Amino acid sequence: MPQKQQIKTFILQNFLFSDDPSAVGDQDSLIQGGIIDSTGIHELVFFLEDAFKLQIAAEEMTPANFDSIQTVDAFVSRKLAVVV
Numbered sequence: 450m451p452q453k454q455q456i457k458t459f460i461l462q463n464f465l466f467s468d469d470p471s472a473v474g475d476q477d478s479l480i481q482g483g484i485i486d487s488t489g490i491h492e493l494v495f496f497l498e499d500a501f502k503l504q505i506a507a508e509e510m511t512p513a514n515f516d517s518i519q520t521v522d523a524f525v526s527r528k529l530a531v532v533v
Contacts, residue, residue: 453522475518490515503528
């Protein structure tokens with residue numbers, strides 16, 4: 450499954466309790482939209498670390514990296530580019 454799809458599926462199933470991909474758009478704000486809060490960001494970070502074998506530092510847990518599916522995907526891509 451492509452990276453962005455894995456991220457979206459996790460968000461849909463764990464925060465919206467849905468399998469409907471139209472429930473949230475890739476550019477929709479997860480934070481301002483009330484989909485995830487600070488606890489949700491931690492859950493998302495644990496998922497990303499496990500699924501993509503990443504180490505995410507505390508200073509990287511900013512809204513800019515986790516505000517939408519698109520920004521999470523871009524963040525993971527940057528992290529993976531450094532790991533390789």
